[in-house]
Amino acid sequence: MIPQDRWLLPEGIEEILPPTAxxxxxxRRALLDLYERWGYELVIxxxxxxxxxxxxxxxxxxxxxxxxxxxxxxxxxMGVRADMTPQVARIDAHLxxxxxxxxxxxxxxxxxxxxxxxxxxxxxxxxxxxxxxxxGHDSDLEVLTLMLKTLQTAGVGDVHLDLGHVAIFRExxxxxxxxxxxxxxxxxxxxxxxxxxxxxxxxxxxLACGExxxxxxxxxxxxxxxxxxxxxLALTGPNVHAALATLRQLTEAxxxxxxxxxxxxxxxxxxxxxxxxxxxxxxxxxGQGQAVAQGGRYDEIGQVFGRxxxxxxxxxxxxxxxxxxxxxxxxxxxxxxxxxADDPTxxxxxxxxxxxxxxxxxxxxxxxxxxxxxxxxxxxxxxxxAWVVTPWSLQxx
Numbered sequence: 001m002i003p004q005d006r007w008l009l010p011e012g013i014e015e016i017l018p019p020t021a022x023x024x025x026x027x028r029r030a031l032l033d034l035y036e037r038w039g040y041e042l043v044i045x046x047x048x049x050x051x052x053x054x055x056x057x058x059x060x061x062x063x064x065x066x067x068x069x070x071x072x073x074x075x076x077x078m079g080v081r082a083d084m085t086p087q088v089a090r091i092d093a094h095l096x097x098x099x100x101x102x103x104x105x106x107x108x109x110x111x112x113x114x115x116x117x118x119x120x121x122x123x124x125x126x127x128x129x130x131x132x133x134x135x136g137h138d139s140d141l142e143v144l145t146l147m148l149k150t151l152q153t154a155g156v157g158d159v160h161l162d163l164g165h166v167a168i169f170r171e172x173x174x175x176x177x178x179x180x181x182x183x184x185x186x187x188x189x190x191x192x193x194x195x196x197x198x199x200x201x202x203x204x205x206x207l208a209c210g211e212x213x214x215x216x217x218x219x220x221x222x223x224x225x226x227x228x229x230x231x232x233l234a235l236t237g238p239n240v241h242a243a244l245a246t247l248r249q250l251t252e253a254x255x256x257x258x259x260x261x262x263x264x265x266x267x268x269x270x271x272x273x274x275x276x277x278x279x280x281x282x283x284x285x286x287g288q289g290q291a292v293a294q295g296g297r298y299d300e301i302g303q304v305f306g307r308x309x310x311x312x313x314x315x316x317x318x319x320x321x322x323x324x325x326x327x328x329x330x331x332x333x334x335x336x337x338x339x340x341a342d343d344p345t346x347x348x349x350x351x352x353x354x355x356x357x358x359x360x361x362x363x364x365x366x367x368x369x370x371x372x373x374x375x376x377x378x379x380x381x382x383x384x385x386a387w388v389v390t391p392w393s394l395q396x397x
Contacts, residue, residue: 012115012122016319019332024125024322026330028107030153031127031318038146040105040129045087047080054079056086056304061272065112082112084126085313086301092132093305101133107318117290121319128295128315135310137249140279140297144250147293147314148258151283155325156292160262163250164269164280165243166296169216172236176207186213190268193217212236220266223251229267246279272296281314285324292320332375334359335389349380349387 009015016024032042050071055063065082081087084106092102107127115122129146131139144161151159169190173183182205189197195217202210215232219225226248233240251263269280271294278297285292295314337350337360353360361374371379371392378389 010122012112012120014121014123014319020322023329024318027154027318027322027325028125028127031107031150032105034149034153035105035129035146038103038129038142040103040146043088043091043104043106044108045081045084045091045106048078049081049087051077051079053090054081054086056090056301061275062086065114067111067113080111082110083315084108084110084128085130085298085315088130088313089132089301089309089311090305092130092311093301093307093309097307098133101131101139103129103131105129120290121317124317125319126315127318127321128313130311130313132309132311134312135299137246137253137279139310140246140312141250141253143295143312143314144254144281145257147281147283147295147316148261150314150316151293151321154321156285156321157326158285159292160264160284160286161254162264162266162269162280162282162284162291163247164266164271165247165278166270166273166276166280167243167278168233168240168267169270169273170277171239171243172209172212172216175236176205176209176213178205178207187270187273190217190270193268209236212240216268220268221264223248223255223263223265225265225267226251243278250279272298279312288324292316292324333378334361334374334376335378335380336371336374336376336392337362337380339363339365346380346387353380353389 035042048069051066051068055066062082066079067082068077068079070076071078088104088106092098092104096102105128108125110124110126112122112124127150129143131143148159148161169187173186178186182201185201186198189201195214198214198217202214207213212233215229219229219232226244229244230241233244247265251265254261254263271280271282275298276296277299280294280296282291282294293314293316295312297310297312299310300308301311335353335358338346339362340346350360350362360380361376363369377392379392380387381390382388383390
């Protein structure tokens with residue numbers, strides 16, 4: 001007896017069927033066109049790489065998310081990519097080696113050991129862009145704006161933007177002289193906004209500059225929270241003030257371009273802390289606990305490849321964008337052609353129509369199929385010795 005569960009897929013691994021697969025492909029093409037108009041060049045990284053290259057600069061999170069296997073040729077450990085960002089950084093630093101800014105984009109499947117959230121996918125279709133070779137808020141703004149354009153192209157509405165800056169926390173912990181264990185404990189408490197716990201730990205550690213660290217848990221809200229941050233972090237030095245200035249420049253520029261975009265600033269937002277070095281941003285929509293797109297600055301990632309470069313970028317899952325998007329469905333059209341194979345004029349007409357970009361579906365002998373069921377709104381019919389495209393409705397009246 002054939003087992004009844006052979007068709008089952010592993011949890012979190014999905015197939016994409018018609019017509020969803022066609023919709024996803026149209027979105028992929030639309031995004032490629034968008035990125036090309038902005039000057040971003042497509043790269044296609046390999047599905048697997050040696051681990052010491054694949055996990056460079058990625059931190060523990062990506063290590064845990066990566067499926068690992070042994071290369072039967074070299075005996076070295078390899079990994080299936082769980083995120084294409086480190087791969088693109090390797091391409092920029094080691095292969096392209098451009099002197100000035102490089103704009104790269106990518107779209108393709110990745111594989112992860114665990115889903116990001118309950119019921120999530122372990123095989124996202126990742127899309128993203130990376131901008132290398134420029135340090136400053138202008139490149140952050142370009143990438144952030146392109147992320148919002150990506151959501152707009154996918155028809156994702158009611159977007160809320162979260163902004164943070166990991167350099168502030170880095171600088172304050174350096175000034176406080178926290179050891180690794182203290183920093184990790186404070187980091188975890190900040191993610192939970194656990195104010196009583198933070199106060200207790202800072203008091204126990206007897207820090208001379210504990211108040212600014214406590215302020216991070218409370219400095220979150222609209223862009224106006226940056227005014228309060230300037231006051232409460234006034235004595236923390238130029239590095240903190242430079243980070244706050246960057247956030248202010250970004251929010252002001254975004255408000256000019258996207259006046260209706262809700263912006264939330266959170267100085268305790270430290271997602272990807274061990275990976276990112278500057279501005280962080282993430283887009284959310286109501287009803288979704290996970291960000292629908294996210295990114296930030298991660299300078300010097302190419303250093304291990306022999307070429308440190310400033311960098312900023314974002315990524316998103318195309319399948320998620322497709323699910324949440326409301327872009328209008330294109331009307332499926334096509335021409336239904338007879339199955340006659342011994343008429344050279346028919347064959348020539350079918351070939352000509354396809355060369356012109358028309359979708360032509362040939363009938364198969366013995367298969368009774370309604371043209372409408374094949375998304376054909378027209379039919380190729382013989383009229384006065386010539387094969388003519390006519391509306392399907394005329395054939396049924």
